[in-house]
Amino acid sequence: MKRFVPYLVLLVAALWLGSSWITPKPKPGDFDLTSFGRIPVLVGGRIKPLDTVARNSLLIMRGKQSLRLPNGGGTMTATRWLADVLFNPTVADGYPVFAVANQEVLGMCGMPQEDKRYCTFAELKPSLEKIEQERKLADDVEATERTPFQTAILNLHNALIHYQQLKNSVHEEGTVDFGKEIETYAAAVASGAGSIQPGATPLPQDQLNLLKAAVSRYERQSRFSNMLAVAPKAGGSEGDWLSTGNALIRVDSPQTIPASVAALADMSDAFRADDKAKFVKVTKEYAGWLAVEHPEWTTRTSYEMRFNRMEPFYQSMVLYVGAFLLACGSWLVCPKGLRKTAFLLILLALLVHSFGMFSRMWLQGRPPVTNLYSSAIFVGWGAVVIGIVLERLFRDGIGIACSGLVGFITLIIAHHLGSSGDTLEMMQAVLDSNIWLATHVVVITAGYSAMFLAGFLAIAYVIIDMMPKTFDKQAGKTLARMVYGVVCFATLFSFVGTVLGGIWADQSWGRFWGWDPKENGALLIVLWCALILHARWGGFIRERGLMIMAIFGNAITAFSWFGVNMLGVGLHSYGFMDKAFPWLLGFVICQVLFMIKLSIRFPSKD
């Protein structure tokens, strides 16, 4: 019976995962937004479902993917919120979506000076001019020299701009009956075109005025919004998407109103009229039309929506913690059973992690690492793969514990990196090369994985060293072999990755090496690995020395991964991130403490 316990745990975990596959039913009495969330639009150069647009917008504005309503109003899904923003902005203005975490800013806007407050647009509206003035002042200050107030003002300003753009994505704010409006407009355009024929009666003045007003409104909408919601007819490419305004300006009769515009107008009117049945019917019909015209795009957006809801990285994070705890427990009680369970759990976690990573690759059509966010996901993945291999070789639970911990930490990092918006962003021209992304970037990131795994194995050594009663000397020896092997692996990957990067730089910038901070960061890892290996071969360090150096490898890798981006100089400084500096510093200090702990008894034990 005992033999089946690990599999039973696995089954429970799998059931928990499976539950996220089921599409949740809408709340009774509310709109069914399943088809709505799936509708593809083009934002930021990429075709994505409205669900993604909604989630990313909330992430940018309030740091979460859903909305908590005040006074026990429960949570609102991002898609539901977006429907209000697009179709019923006056209601949306009352939702607390702007996270302001600066007392001075709150005070300036006439609100109680709390540490953090979620403001509604209606609350901020009277202060818009003041915010704009402060924004202009803050803009002239260099990013590194801004005060917290100025940074907060700029963040709030960005969120406000984003919100205003979103509100005008389908039609101008304050539109009442969009369906009727566009029909009248299209009819007026058709009769206007007829009136310029020889012998025809000229267009009456009121019709002319209506046309003028409409065209300038549509022109304004298309200038202000950054969403291209109008899909081309079958066979059209990504470049043929239009904003509703631009699409309407091209209309010459009621028959030529694009299907997307008509559908969005019907949705908008049904939503405002609170006609739930009609809303569902219209969204379903539009989804059907899209599926026929653009099967490839709709497959992707449906998949992306499911992917959003599953949150595979969150799930694998939970599983990694479980595996880590079980592996640790296996050293104290019931070694075989717990280790087996931990091993099964980490395999499942890796499976979910891989599913998430490969889904992203398929959605983006790119190799796994394209920005800092995806690098965090890949570092964890790589470390877990190596950790599982080590576990198969040594079967002592250490591979599971260390790789589970690295997997968990890197996914936490990814989670925080992902709060700045769409993580499947388009690649800048110079990075637009799948061959180099697949080779240089992947290889160098795999080097980070190995460095961190080696470093965490060495930290495990520190802990083993502190508990001489629980572990014998053999455990330390085994760990030393693991660390040595993983450092060799890291050397290979870091070196090859760095040189490939040099070759890419030679292809695109005309120099193999330019002493740019990111390049130097990669070189530091290579040099450190070479130093560890040569010091070991020369007998300058032994077991403990190896461990101390491997722990410092963590600090060097963290510097190379994030530290150089914080310097704010160089060609690779994508994503300036000063907020994370205290974390980096804390991490490095921890590593140094571990090193000191190990070196104290240095001569006596070796």
Next chain:
Amino acid sequence: MMQTLKRLLGPISSLRLTVICLAAALVLVFAGTIAQVRFGLFFVQEQYFQSWVVWWSPASGAYKIPVFPGGHLVGAVLLINLIAAHIQRFRWTWKKFGIQLTHLGLIIMLAGGLATDLFSVSSFMRLKEGETKNYSEDQARVELAVIDQTDPENLKVTAIPGEVISKGGTITSGDLPFTLAVRSYFRNSKLKMIGQETGASSVPAATNGTGQRVSLTSAPRATKMDERDIMSAVVEVTPAKGGKSLGTWLVSDALAVSQDLEIDGRKWSLQLRPARYYKPYSLTLKDFTHETYPGTMIPKNFSSKVDLTDAANKDTRQVLIYMNHPLRHMGDTYYQSGFEPDNSGTVLQVVRNPGYQAPYIACIIVSIGLIFQFTYHLIGFARRSKPTVKP
């Protein structure tokens, strides 16, 4: 004989020296990365990496003391150490084969890096649509172009390199009927219109030309990525056959137009401009395109369609230069580097690097070596691990 050689090689081929060099390189690279925040890439590159010794001097600059070995020194010692170790420890065994190969690749890479540092030249070619050029310009170097304008159809150019001007003294040339005496020289300078810009002194920089209306002051060396030094000099023109001085002229990188002077009825012009490298072929820009992703300002691609005309080699063709796809021709490589703000023209970076193939060769050799060694060890490692497995 061999024994003596080996004994001599002992210390320089030692693993201890390797470890010291690697540690020194580590410290140097780290310090050189952090220093970029304050001093900028170019300065750091010059002071830390492309130098034999890193110097420290107090803010007053009164003296300087060596604080650390520079990039060239560390690299050179490491290279010697590597070669010596190779000579001394080379043994033909499979066990060591991967390591030998890896280090051979590293020798090629270090040597190639040194060659690139010493011999590679980087310059730029700016082309408007429809324009043809047969030269590129070096933004880090300047030259004083003295042009004989007597025959407008056939201008005769005498280019005096900026390095000559920076040395000061009097410059004479057989092609010129006058001498140029450098009265003042600034590596980086600020030019201001007298009476129009604040902070301009009332002393004109020169007695002739634009310099009469401009004041000249020295400026600290540029450190930021988007700044560059503006070199200026004041030269005095005296007829070579003797006689009265014609006065002084201000020549500067900041003055876009040339200044005229007349001697014995012949017209000449003076201009300090980026140093030019003439090519035995020419490029004509046909079209420049700047694509963005739909609905965004994110650049998707920049590309320049150019006509390459090389009469000597009978090589005339149309080439598309775009991101990650440079044009290589007669030892020069042209990269898409930038563009005019209104998309009317392109900026191509031109690199002449005789050692550019070294990293490619080195990379292949080292990769084979590392993969070989790694697999060799992994197999042994897995074999040794087996017995520890308990059923």
